[in-house]
Amino acid sequence: MPHKWGLAVDLDACTGCGACVTACHAENNIPTVGPDQAARGRAMHWIRIERYWEGEFPDVRLRFRPVMCQQCDNAPCEPVCPTYASHHTEEGLNAQVYNRCIGTRYCANACPYNVRFFEFFNPVWEKPLHLQLNPDVSVREVGVMEKCTFCVQRINAGKIQAKAEARELADGDIKPACAQSCPSKALVFGDASDPDSAVSKLRRSSRGAGLLEDLGTRPNVTYFPRHTEA
Amino acid sequence: MARSARFWPVVLLGAAVCALAACERVAPIPQAPSETVFTTAHRTIGDAFNEFFGRRAEPVQPIEFPHDIHIEKGMTCTDSCHEAAVDGPVAGLPSVAMCMTCHEAIATDRPRIKTIAEAYAAKGLDLPWQRVYGFSQSAHVKFNHAPHIRAEVDCATCHGDVAKGTVARRTVDHTMGFCVGCHREKNAPNDCMTCHF
Structure with missing residues (x-):
């Protein structure tokens, strides 16, 4: 049975610390673009923390929501791609193939979550920062679209390692950078096709909901809304 | 007008x-x-x-390393020189210390051995080997040797008959057709995400 990767986000646990954002940038060689380009909406964050203020001062509450690619089963970004750069894998990942991408940006326009990013420039790292680039992940060039991959390099590495040790993949073997770095364990990643995995158990809860679910995108990221009054 | x-x-x-x-x-x-x-x-x-256009300069190696002699003496590719290929993504290139473990005693009078002993090992320098194969950055290919070795793909399938030549040269063109052809034959995964990520 093929794997089906899913992520559960517990908004009760999320403190909005931003460790996931930092870890994601480091893991996936995501360039920073500087304040001028960021002001033009060209900043790239495969995962971002949305902030919501509720109430009137001084009685205000702050809520956080980490948002990454929802790896939709019915992804709006896929049918609009003229080159099949954005396509669905057997394991339910919404894959982006940089080699095929010709930069039409239709996918980013179709995505209701704003989680696809375009390389407007060739990324630049001041030396010696280029030595910290992750060798397991491509460094994308100008003119391609990129987005959260659920750390597919770690998924592949985990599968290769399990096969080398002649065993089945165990729950928790694979952790994307965001889930690994989350200090409050708000992000839980795993195989949703395995009924005993932590993520499957969480997904069975009636509390869980997908982001903008009524659009029919069938996201593979499940959010658990806050139920404590902080 | x-x-x-x-x-x-x-x-x-x-x-x-x-x-x-x-x-x-x-x-x-x-x-x-x-x-x-x-x-x-x-x-x-x-x-x-x-x-x-896929034009690459031939790498110039610090010494003309004779692969054939070493294979004739009974060594294999992954014995000690490219041993990282067995359980890792990259095969690696041997350090000068690796050469000297044998060549402290063996064939010390040959000119190439003298070169590495005097010009590199004695000065504490390492051999500046140049990569022969490898994908360009824009190919976005992440290759891993280990699963291929476990699948018992012969080194020569992708690297040509290095064992019969002296200096390693690029003799096999690593096109996507070359990879996919073999993956189809062996029922290996063919999804884009297997290699391009």
Whole structure:
């Protein structure tokens, strides 16, 4: 049975610390673009923390929501791609193939979550920062679209390692950078096709909901809304 | 008269294009790659041209390493020189210390051994081996040796008959067709995400 990767986000646990954002940038060689380009909406964050203020001062509450690619089963970004750069894998990942991408940006326009990013420039790292680039992940060039991959390099590495040790993949073997770095364990990643995995158990809860679910995108990221009054 | 009738519209159009281009320049221009930064951009147009047509310079090795002699003596590729290939993504290149473990005693009078002993090992330098194979950055290929070795793919399938030659040369073209052909034959995964990520 093929794997089906899913992520559960517990908004009760999320403190909005931003460790996931930092870890994601480091893991996936995501360039920073500087304040001028960021002001033009060209900043790239495969995962971002949305902030919501509720109430009137001084009685205000702050809520956080980490948002990454929802790896939709019915992804709006896929049918609009003229080159099949954005396509669905057997394991339910919404894959982006940089080699095929010709930069039409239709996918980013179709995505209701704003989680696809375009390389407007060739990324630049001041030396010696280029030595910290992750060798397991491509460094994308100008003119391609990129987005959260659920750390597919770690998924592949985990599968290769399990096969080398002649065993089945165990729950928790694979952790994307965001889930690994989350200090409050708000992000839980795993195989949703395995009924005993932590993520499957969480997904069975009636509390869980997908982001903008009524659009029919069938996201593979499940959010658990806050139920404590902080 | 006929000449100037054609001449002026062209000049005006040219001026309009230049003016438009000047307006566009309000956006900051990405800085050109320099020695102090790393970028995915090609350094020169020539570099981009060569990569597009797959033209690569032959690597120049520090010594003419004779692969054939070592294989004849009973060594194998993954014995000690490229041992990282067995359980890792990259095969690796041997350090000068690796050479000297045997060549402290064996064939010490040969000119190539003298070179590495005197010019490198004695000075504490390592051999500046040059990579022969490898994918370009824009190929976005992440290759891992280990699963291929476990699947018992012979080294020569992808690297040619290095065992019969002296210095390693690029003899096999690592095109996508070459990879996919074998993956289909062996029922290996063929999804894009297997290699391109």
